Amino acid sequence: ETGVTQSPTHLIKTRGQQVTLRCSSQSGHNTVSWYQQALGQGPQFIFQYYREEENGRGNFPPRFSGLQFPNYSSELNVNALELDDSALYLCASSLAGTASYNEQFFGPGTRLTVL
Amino acid sequence: GENVEQHPSTLSVQEGDSAVIKCTYSDSASNYFPWYKQELGKGPQLIIDIRSNVGEKKDQRIAVTLNKTAKHFSLHITETQPEDSAVYFCAASKPAAGNKLTFGGGTRVLVKP
Numbered sequence: 179e180t181g182v183t184q185s186p187t188h189l190i191k192t193r194g195q196q197v198t199l200r201c202s203s204q205s206g207h208n209t210v211s212w213y214q215q216a217l218g219q220g221p222q223f224i225f226q227y228y229r230e231e232e233n234g235r236g237n238f239p240p241r242f243s244g245l246q247f248p249n250y251s252s253e254l255n256v257n258a259l260e261l262d263d264s265a266l267y268l269c270a271s272s273l274a275g276t277a278s279y280n281e282q283f284f285g286p287g288t289r290l291t292v293l
Numbered sequence: 294g295e296n297v298e299q300h301p302s303t304l305s306v307q308e309g310d311s312a313v314i315k316c317t318y319s320d321s322a323s324n325y326f327p328w329y330k331q332e333l334g335k336g337p338q339l340i341i342d343i344r345s346n347v348g349e350k351k352d353q354r355i356a357v358t359l360n361k362t363a364k365h366f367s368l369h370i371t372e373t374q375p376e377d378s379a380v381y382f383c384a385a386s387k388p389a390a391g392n393k394l395t396f397g398g399g400t401r402v403l404v405k406p
Contacts, residue, residue: 182336211393220299220382220396221337234393268336272392280325280344280392284336 182271182285190291191259199254199288201269209233209274210252211282212244215266227252228274256290264292295320297385299397306373307405314400316383317365323385326359326366327394331380340381341368373404 183202191197203210209228213221223236227246241257250271256263266289270282296319306312318326324345329337343350343357343366350357354373359366370377380401384394 184336209392213394218399220297220384220398221394223393223395226393236393270394274392280386281327281339281342282392282394283339284329286334286336 182269182283184267184269184285184288186288187286188289188291190293192293193259193261195259195292196255196257197259197290199256199267199269199290201252201254201271201285203250203252203269203271204283207271207273207283208250209272210246210250211270211272212252212254213268213270213284214238215268215287217265221268224254259292261292264290266290295323295385295387295395297383297395297397299383299400301400302398303401303403305403305405308373308375310373312368312370312373312377312402312404314368314381314383314402315365316367316385316397317363318385318395319364320385320387321361321364322387324388325386325392326357327384328355328357328368329382329384329396331382331399333379337382370402373402375404375406378402378404 211226212224215221225235230246245253266287270284272282327342331337356369383397
């Protein structure tokens with residue numbers, strides 16, 4: 179069984195730039211959720227993708243967008259980067275349609291620094 | 294929306310002692326309560342969870358209790374070991390929100406040998 183993987187591990191960007199983060203879900207999982215974790219805080223829900231469509235969104239502006247592909251992998255795109263976007267971005271996968279659909283398994287995250 | 298409060302923010306225990314972390318939630322519709330352990334430089338790892346139809350769940354040295362009436366749940370770690378040192382997060386989710394997790398602020402646990 180392959181766990182959740184994310185790339186890149188670290189990224190440095192400047193204010194105003196755009197960034198794309200990638201996630202491969204755990205083998206057999208069909209749902210991907212993205213979270214932002216600021217230093218010293220708990221993760222905050224950005225959005226979730228199921229069957230290649232957005233399935234719920236947290237309190238994040240439209241410059242945060244995503245995609246899910248037929249193989250259930252996913253991308254998080256952030257446009258017009260701001261300093262406050264500096265955080266650890268976590269991807270979590272789960273299996274919708276089963277009794278254990280709540281269980282989310284996280285990847286190692288991508289550390290984004292915006293200068 | 295849901296709000297999850299977690300206490301304490303830091304916890305220092307002697308190896309072999311017990312550690313208890315408490316969380317409260319605001320939305321009575323929440324029905325799933327996982328606990329995650331996050332080590333430095335890693336993503337959160339699911340260590341135990343409980344659903345609202347159960348009052349207590351154990352897995353070796355770890356147990357979780359849920360009081361739906363009071364809207365609080367707790368993590369208990371017995372016989373703590375140095376490798377238990379990490380940041381622990383509680384979370385809550387409800388059916389109407391898919392499986393979106395709302396996290397507490399975290400508890401940094403230090404187990405002193």
